[in-house]
Amino acid sequence: MKPRHEQWSLPEDTTFKSFIRRESAFDFGWHYHAEYELVLMTEGSGTRYVGTSVEPYAPGDLMLIGPDVPHTFVSRHPDSVAEAAVVQFRHDFLGPDFFALPQFRAVRALLERSARGLLFTRTPYALRARLTGLPEQHDSAASTVALLDVLGRLAHQADAAAPLTRPGYAPAPDTEARRRVDDVCRHLQRAHTRPVELVEIAAIAHMAPTSFSRFFRRTMGRTLSDYVNQLRTETACRLLATTELPVTEVAARSGYQNLSNFNRRFLELQHMRPSEYRAAHLPR
Template sequence: MELHLLNRSSKTDSSFSVTHNSYPHFLKVWHYHPEYELVFLEKSTGTRFIGDSIQKFKPGEVILLGKNLPHMWLNDDIYFMKEKDKSAEAIAVHFKEDFLGGDFYQSPEFAHIGKLLKRASRGIRFPISKRQNIHEEFMSLFVKDPFLKVMSLLRLLNKLAKQRNYELLSSAGYLNAMENQGNERLDKVYAYVFDNFKKEVSANEVSDLIGMNPSAFSRFFKRTNRKPFSQYLNEIRVGYACKLLLENENTITQVVYESGFNNVSNFNRQFRKIKQMSPSEYIKFHKEGI
């Protein structure tokens, strides 16, 4: 899965952009950009890839992405069928960290928003309840008055910064990997893993891919990612397994092999290690809301 740099800068005289996207399906491109991205999902379902996080998405969720964090919203297969009358809709806001000035978030009044943006380096999902009227707040961003538009964005960021219920998406170790974007060898490794994690992948074949011996590759990968290659691979597989577990047609045994694990016991062990709960507990937690 090749990583692309996209231009998300404002094409108007505004310091940030707000768009209402409505397509048969979302852009099927693994990409990143220097702007922060704030998204409200209005319609459609599928799989959300953010850093090394792989999860199902559904309408009503709010996502805040930090600068240069790779991501992709991949709609379910039904959205790519021409005979199906489906649409994918979202409101997306893109802004640079310094769009209000370099020291803006250092002031006491806005320091909490600065902390929110730091957390966004891993990607944040906010489970919004219906009573919060978050959609109306996103719609207020389309006001024509530029001053009111900025105030609407600050009011929205203020609300999200005060939310106690949120989920950090990609792993902490992934942040260090992001610092190496543009490193041709690492880009090849990440792309290869995303394309092949469902089958057997060895450190030897990956090291051959980038012209390093296995020992040197092991040291190189651990130094740049702060985790062994095997752990990184298992985290990708468990992330994909989480997505499969929430699809009703899959049994846990099917998920084990579809996500790249070769036996149930190893899957259960790695899943608990990464998610701090068993696969069945994960299903119950997300489907019953406990």
Template sequence: MKPIVEKLPLSQNTSFVARTYRTPHFEVPWHQHIEYELILFLEGEGTAFIGNYIGEFRTDDVFFLGSNLPHTFQKAHKDLVTAAVVVQFTDDFWGPGFMQLPESKSILKLFTVAMQGLNVQGAARQQLKSLLIELEHLQGFARIIRLCECLQLIATTHEYETVSTQEVKTFHAKNKDRIDRIFQFTIDNFQEPIALNDVASTAGMSVPAFCSYFKKCTKKTYVDFLNEVRIGHACKLLIDTQKTVLEISYESGFNTLANFNKQFLKLKQLTPSGFRKNFRIQEQSSYSTDEYRTLNQ
């Protein structure tokens, strides 16, 4: 299945999109668009699929995605409310030549790096949160100034992690359609048994050809990719539910508890039980810190 080519509508008074999308309008399938995207999560949590990256997203996370980088954000469970401020803009919305100005050099470099997808970290993330929330409600030239401030903040602080190793621009149309079908098939079916024959058939290839193709495109084996998707889902269940580790292993697509524990330890350097315990300790520590700050205000 080829990713949906999405384009958010502009009003007659705006040159780029900046608005909040909340369940059910937040939910979108595997998709792509020519616009660059800044996204701030206001509510909810789940799994981020960006290029060939699979990881978690939580409230207050900020991602910056390059043009035509395929992505989707799947919430942890169907009843969870999810919301995000979404900013989308083309690299020429401010007019031809703007990005070629000497003053735009750092932003142009940022756009290149964003082709890998950026997960903004540290103090920059907190600063972006307030800037993006305000951006949605600004009007006139103030909108453009605020967007420039957001981009400048990311470009100068370098407080971000690149997430995808998939080189989107190097794909020909035929190869791009194929890898997109593989990703969507995996997202749709990871909780069920997936044989290499099944996914190779989706790609229209023999198993040996498929394995070689996938490794070349994503820098990882398909089995490793599938395990990452499954472990990402398992992490959400460990955090958000009281289900046993055994129940979570099966619900995440693993056929044995032993294999689940092995793959979880390999990716997270913790056992599933250790991951759950560690999260609860961090959560309690966070609550204690917040209470301390409140008492001392």
């Protein structure tokens, strides 16, 4: 399956959308669209998948995701509420040349950087309140000014924003290469906790194993093994933070058959040992 392409629909009185997404849980729904998307996590925690990135999210995380970058969010606790404030807009929502104006040079640079996805983790309260209040604005002109204010503020703290995807990643959802990668990523999201063989994954992309290895690294900016380890480590983080399973069992359930390999990979990616991660994240 390739990521679902979301179709654009707008209210009658404006050229962008803002809404609160509130559900009992966010399920895996790999998708992309032509719009920029601001996502502020307001309740619940889980895993975000943005391009090549597979990392945890928490309330307060703010992401700016560029056009055509596949993404989804999966709740860590399926029995609790998941909520996010979302704004979607196209590059020309204020006219084709609006962001070419010199006074919006910083915003234009911010939007260009969002092609790799951007994460803001220290967003001021006033900016978060501005975003969560957008869906309640009944004056479309005032809501447009508010969105521009948000973009302007983010542009001036863009140096603090971390890119979400590797430099080698380039979104191209309409190409055969993108379709193959999306098929593989969707499959690995389900299958990474069991042994993953290169021959099996290459067959999903209808390629020879050696050719697929080169293709995946060139397209995703990382090796298949690196990507699988990222998925497994995030699964291990969820188990460590939400269960009291022994570390050996966490390793096995995450897809690692060798405990020393699990410990080594976990330390590489999380910069702490599994026991240290559990101590820092288990509820007290």
